[in-house]
Amino acid sequence: MTVSTFDVTNPGTGELLGQVPDMTEDDVRRVVDDAQTGQRAVAAMPSHARAALLEEVATRMAAERDSIAALVAAENGKPLPQTEGEVDAAIRIFRGYAAEATRIFGRQIPLDAVPGLERNLAITVREPLGVVAAIVPFNYPVELYAHKAAAAIAAGNAVVVQPPSRCPLSLVRVNEIFAEAGAPPYAHQLVTGGVRVSQMLAELPGVAAVTLTGSTVAGRELARRGADTFKKVLLELGGNDALIVCEDADLEKAVDAVVLGRLARGNGQICCAVKRVYVDEAVHDAFLDLLLPKAAALRVGDQLDRATDVGPLIAESAAQAVEAAVNRLVGDGATLLAGGERDGAFVTPAVLADVPEKSPAFADEIFGPVAPIARFTDVADAVRMANESPYGLHAAVFTRDVSRAFTLAKQLDVGGVVINGSTALRAENLPFGGTKDTGGYREGLHETVTDLTRQKTMIVMEAFE
Structure with missing residues (x-):
């Protein structure tokens, strides 16, 4: 039987890196059915x-850290030093969830709060949910995978991973x-393919939970499909994410937050990157005077060259979308001061000034190295504009x-506020997530294991004399 596959290529060069199966609906059903055995x-x-x-998975990943990081860079487009940092984070995350596996606590609930129940004892325990489907995005595939898969195993679940x-x-x-580390058969499996694979993971009754990092459109669709079960x-x-620069700010640090937190890190393809600057x-003109030369100094090129600051976006189509967004901002009245040129999947870091507050493109999430800048005279207006976004990461x-x-x-309607630093900050031991169209969920070492368990109450009647 011929198995359908799809190619994986270097987005900067088009070089073929490998092929993976394009799984059918029957393939996905079989994986989920097998996962029930792994779950038990x-x-x-x-x-x-x-x-x-x-811990063993983390140790083995550490032994292959350099080769895994090089592979991520080649297939993802992020500069190699950044993918090395990503793999380091994934190793820490696995070790963090290893510790959390031994800290899944229940409660003793005082029944003497209810008249007539004083002699009884109630406790809760946490049990695994079942099979967890982990749908992983392209921008930080190994790190965000670790948050989902390691947490699922720590909580006693089997996991079915859909990589980007x-x-x-x-x-x-x-x-x-995972298999080499001694995981039980079917405890950790991959399903590869496109949108239909994700939809099936949300639909199949054999999946107890779906955890997704992705677009709001995808999240709404999976939530609808998961509702039936x-x-x-x-x-x-x-x-x-909005970055607000007040008149008393340290402008050098604010500029660095934009350069590193938006234009360079992840090639601008980060959900928590700085995406709007107020x-x-x-201090507007002084801010631009500092920003423009630093943006121009960023080196765009081969992601495997350690001198590169900005590599190719995940695909040429992604770069075309960024190019179109820049053109829309200019069409709405913004001034393009630097960058914005596209060459295949590469986009030079763009800085735009005088972006109109009501520009539809300003309200959209631009997934690439673009820094749109608007002015304000009253900081209350900056907060209002920041809060008018449908997102709240x-x-x-x-x-x-x-x-x-x-x-x-306190006034900003978001999941996290960074004071005097870039929004592109994620530490594994912090709750990470946001409000509104960002989804409302929080992911992190101290949150996710609990979310991937369920509570059971046990009551002992006449436990006390």
């Missing part, structure tokens, strides 16, 4: 054994590492006034 095996493991498995179709090869290797659908979706009129405030910083942070 993982659930039967004591927590110390699950912890040991995750444009850069699945690194997770193909990690899947092999009442599965948990955990969503970390889009962002349009600068006080009093992160925001940043630059000011030397501590009281103002916390006041603005």
Whole structure:
């Protein structure tokens, strides 16, 4: 029988890197059915054994850190030093969830709060949900995979991972590492393919939970499809993060937050990247004077060259979408001061000034190295404009006034506020997620394991004399 496959290529050069199966609906059903066997095996493991498995995976990943990072860079387009940092983060995440596997706590609930129940004892325990489907995005495939797969195993679940179709090869290797580390059969499996694979994971009754990092459009669709089987659908979706620069800000640091947190890191393809910049009129021109030469100095090129700051976007179509967004901003009245040129999948970092507040393109999430900048004279207007976005992942405030910083942070309708730093910040031990169209979910070492378990209450009647 001929198995259909699809090609995986280097987005910058078009070089063929490998092929993976384009799985059919029957293939996906078979994987989910097999995962029930894996689920029973993982659930039967004591927590110390699950912890040991995750530690062993982390150790084996560390031994292959350089080759995995090079593979991610080749298929994803991020510069190599960044993918090395990503693999390092994934290793830490596996070790963090190994520790969390031994810290899944229940509660003792005082029944003497209810008249007549004083002599009874109630406790809760946490049990695995079942089979967890982990749908992974292209921008940080290994790191975000780790948050989902390691958490699922730590909580006693089997996991079915759908890697990103444009850069699945690194997770193909990690899947092999899981087996080599001694995971029970069918405890950790991959399903490869496109949108229909994701839809089936949301639809099949054998999947107890779906966890997705992706677009808001994809999240809404999977939530609808998951509703029929009442599965948990955990969503970390889009962002349009605002950075507010007050008149007393450290402009050098604010500029660096834009350069590193938007134009360079992840080639601008990060949900929590700085995507809108609001600068006080009093320092607007000085801010641009600092920003433009730093943006121009960024080197665009081969992601495997360590001197590269910005590599190719994930595909030429993604670069075309960024190019179109820049053109829309200019058409709406913005001034393009630097960059914005496209060559295949490469886009030079773009800086636009005087972006109209009501520009539809300003409200959209631009997934690439583009920094649109608008002015304000009253910081209350900056907060209002930031909050008018349908997204609510992160925001940043630059000011030397501590009281103002916390006041603005409280007013911003987002999941996290970074004071005097870039919004492109994610530490594995922090809750990560946002409000509104960002999905409402929080992912992190201390949150995700709990979310991938369910509570059971046990009541002992007449436990006390």
